[in-house]
Every structure is written in structure tokens, then in C-alpha cells.
Amino acid sequence: MNKYLWKFYWDCGRMGEVEGLFIATENEIQNAIGKNIYFGEILGKHSEVYGTLDENDLEKINLDNVSIERVAELLGDNWSGYNPLEYIDDEE
Secondary structure (H helix, E strand, O other): OOEEEEEEEEEOHHHHHEEEEEEEEEEEEEEHHHOOEEEEEEOOOOOOEEEEOOHHHHHHHHHHHHHHHHHHHHHHHHHEOHHHHHEEEOOO
């Protein structure tokens, strides 16, 4: 199954922004859409960043598979920032 580079972005108002670049399959993304994401206090004490993952929160970045595989060898599946798939609230 092909993996793709995804860009994640949430605007949290005055608290700031949450963003990330990560690798995932289309299936992993589709399974995460509509799930509750809980980041906790990533934007400072008492920030409590959470919400429901929506398709509009993600953008698939066009990058060839060879480049994705090479960078993944160096950095793993999380390239920078936050990967919302790692913060799915399992207590739904």
C-alpha cells in the first residue's frame, strides 16, 4: 500500500497553531477521519487542545514515492510537528 506525505493544520485561535508533516496511507487517513484527537496541553499550561479530525485538516502533498521512502529512512514517519494519528482518543 502506497504511503503519502500529509500536512496537518489546526488553528487554535489565540492559543496558537498545531501543525505537522507525516507519512500515512490513504486507508490510515480515512480510518482517522471523524475520530476525536486529544493533544493535551501542547500549546501551554491549561491549553487542552482537542477536537475531531476532519478531511479539511489534512492536505496530501505531491511527492514521489522514492523521496518519501528515502526521507522516511532518516526521519521515520513523522517529519516534523504533530501527527494527529498518534493522538486519537481511544476512549470514544
